[in-house]
Each structure stands twice: as structure tokens, then as C-alpha cells.
Amino acid sequence: MSEIVSKITLDKKANKNSFQRLYNKNGWFFVLPAVVLVSLFMIYPIINSLWMSMHSGRGVIVNFVGFDNVIRLFNDPVFIKALSNTFIFLIVQVPMMVLLSLALSSCLNSPNLKFVGFFRLAIFLPCVTSLVAYSILFKSMFSYDGIMNSFLIWVGIISDPIPWLSDPFWAKVTIIIAITWRWTGYNMIFFLSAMQNIDKSIYEAARIDGVSPIKQFFFITVPLLKPIILFTSVMSTIGTLQLFDEVMNITAGGPGIETLTLSMYIYDLSFKFVPNFGYAATVSYVIVFFAAIFAMLQFRVARDK
Known part of the structure; x- marks a missing residue:
């Protein structure tokens, strides 16, 4: 058996x-x-x-150079300028956009707000518009005789037109405004979706204990949104490091190279100047390197103790 x-x-x-x-x-x-x-x-x-990236030469006629392209980066003033411009956009625009998205989503999550569907659609709509179309629109709006200067002079904020596109400082401001307008609604949707999934009983218990709405936001909402804050921060960082369309269509990297970004420099190395695909590939790996570094830093800061 x-x-x-x-x-x-x-x-x-x-x-x-x-x-x-x-x-x-x-x-x-x-x-x-x-x-x-x-x-x-x-x-x-x-x-x-x-x-x-380990080759260099004109067009398809290339020679193996090893790490010479990496050494060339440190002696390339255009690359250093493009890197500094990209970092300026990253440091200024990403925190501002994430905070603005968080604030807007908190306002639009209020049950007492009227026409909430209209406001949500209006803020989200820019992120589905064409990159080229909205960039050209911003270029027209922020030109020397554009609607932005006309409006500011009409309300009395300024007396002379601001050189939005021809001054290095104001050109960067224009790019930052354009990016923020385009992508804030995209990040807002993630925050809004996460807020609507927070258990309402947590807020009811806090109200019974006498916790003010401001403290509820900072001590309940923000900690529970930490994974979404991390996600939007990482994605916004990667997107800003790859910034190309807005700069190409609004300022073309100008005035001079004051708004030139790494992605635009890669394009210039590949198609505008004498083609050097090896050196362009090396610059592209700089974006990969910094994207990985910033992502790891953000994960480390946001991790649970």
C-alpha cells in the first residue's frame, strides 16, 4: 500500500x-x-x-578616444554655461512648481468650492496643449511689444517695456513662467487624486480634537502625500534636466547662450554645428548622471526614518 x-x-x-x-x-x-x-x-x-561617447569625429568618420570627451567637458565653456543654465531652471522651477501644484490641489479638493470641475479643467488643460504651439504663443506674448508688456504698462506696474526675450535675466524668467504654466496642472492631478483617497475620518478626528485646517494640512495631508511629492519631484527633475522645446521655440537659447540647456546643446552638437555624435552622446550621459544623482538624493531625503 x-x-x-x-x-x-x-x-x-x-x-x-x-x-x-x-x-x-x-x-x-x-x-x-x-x-x-x-x-x-x-x-x-x-x-x-x-x-x-568614447568616439569623436565629424559625422560618421570617428576615432576611438576613450575618456577624452569627458575631459573635454571640463574645458568646454559652452557646456559649462548650458549646465549652469539647466541648474538654474532646475533649482528655481521644480520646487516652485511642486509647491504650487500642492497648494492648488488643496484648494480644488475643498468640498465648498463652487465650479470645481471648471477650475480643475482650466488648470489641467495647459498640459495637453502642443509644446510648440504654446511656446510660440508665449514668445508672442512676452515680446517687446507683446500683450504682457502692454498689460503691465496699462495697470501701471511698469513704465517702460521689459526686454523679456533679449535680457539674460528676464529670458530665464520667461522660460520658468512658461514651464510652470505648462506642467503645474499635470502635477496637480497626482496630488488631487492622492488627497481624495485619504480617509476622511482622519480629518474628522483632527477637527474633534480642535486641530486647525492649517495644522491639518501640514501634519496630516503633507505627510500622507510624501510618496506623491517624491514622485512629482523626481519626474519634474528629470523633465527639467531634459528641457528643450520651450527654450528652442521661445528664446532659441538666447540672448547669446544665456538660456542654452544641455538638451539644446546636444541638438546643436548633433545637427547644427559640425556633427560630433560622440561628444553629443557624452553630454547626454551628463543628463543621465545628474538625473540619477538627484533622484537618489530625493529618495534618501524622503525615506522613512
Whole structure:
């Protein structure tokens, strides 16, 4: 009897193992197309661009130079200027946009606000507009004789037009205003969605204990939104490091190179100047490096104690 039981047990294990092998094989067949596409369009370009960054030359005529392109970065004044411009946009715009998104989402989450659907749509709508279309619109609005200067003079805030696009400081301000207008609503949706999923009983208990709305916001809402704050901060940081469309269409990197960003410099190295794809690939890995560094710092700051 025991021999029969052990034989049945062995047969069941064999059938289970054969089924498991078949299941794994079928699973690989299902994921194979996705693996091939990811390898072809993501993994291969990443490896190829890393290898390309070790070459230098005009067009397709390149020579292996090792890490000479990295050394060249430190002696390239245009790269250093593009890096500093990108950092200015990053340091100023990202915290301002995240805080503004958080404040707007808190206001739009109020149950007493009328026409809440209209306001949510109005704030979110800019992020679905065309990048080129809204950039050209901002360029027209902030021109020397544009509607922005006309409005500021009409209300008496300024007496002479502001050179929004021809002054280095005001050109950066224009870019920051444009980016903030475009992406604030995008981040606001994440905050608003997270706020609506917070248990209302937490706020009811806080009100019973006499906690003011301001303290509820800072000691209940903000701590519970920490994962969303981390997500929006990381994504906004990566997006700002890759900033290209607004600068290209509003200021074209000007005046001079005062608003030139790393992504725009990569474009110039690849298509505008004498093509040097190897050096352009090296600059692109600078963006990857700083994106990873800032992401790790933000994860470290936001981690639970």
C-alpha cells in the first residue's frame, strides 16, 4: 500500500514539474515580443550611445578616444554655461512648481468650492496643449511689444517695456513662467487624486480634537502625500534636466547662450554645428548622471526614518 502511495506522489510531482516547465515556456513565448522590442529600441541604443561617447569625429568618420570627451567637458565653456543654465531652471522651477501644484490641489479638493470641475479643467488643460504651439504663443506674448508688456504698462506696474526675450535675466524668467504654466496642472492631478483617497475620518478626528485646517494640512495631508511629492519631484527633475522645446521655440537659447540647456546643446552638437555624435552622446550621459544623482538624493531625503 505504501509503495502505491509513494508512486502516486511521485507521479503527481512529475506532472507538476512538467506542467511548471510548460507554463514557464509559454510565459516566455508571451513576453518574448516585448523583450525583443525593449532590447531593440531601448537596451541597444543605450549600449550603443555609451560606446559612441568614447568616439569623436565629424559625422560618421570617428576615432576611438576613450575618456577624452569627458575631459573635454571640463574645458568646454559652452557646456559649462548650458549646465549652469539647466541648474538654474532646475533649482528655481521644480520646487516652485511642486509647491504650487500642492497648494492648488488643496484648494480644488475643498468640498465648498463652487465650479470645481471648471477650475480643475482650466488648470489641467495647459498640459495637453502642443509644446510648440504654446511656446510660440508665449514668445508672442512676452515680446517687446507683446500683450504682457502692454498689460503691465496699462495697470501701471511698469513704465517702460521689459526686454523679456533679449535680457539674460528676464529670458530665464520667461522660460520658468512658461514651464510652470505648462506642467503645474499635470502635477496637480497626482496630488488631487492622492488627497481624495485619504480617509476622511482622519480629518474628522483632527477637527474633534480642535486641530486647525492649517495644522491639518501640514501634519496630516503633507505627510500622507510624501510618496506623491517624491514622485512629482523626481519626474519634474528629470523633465527639467531634459528641457528643450520651450527654450528652442521661445528664446532659441538666447540672448547669446544665456538660456542654452544641455538638451539644446546636444541638438546643436548633433545637427547644427559640425556633427560630433560622440561628444553629443557624452553630454547626454551628463543628463543621465545628474538625473540619477538627484533622484537618489530625493529618495534618501524622503525615506522613512
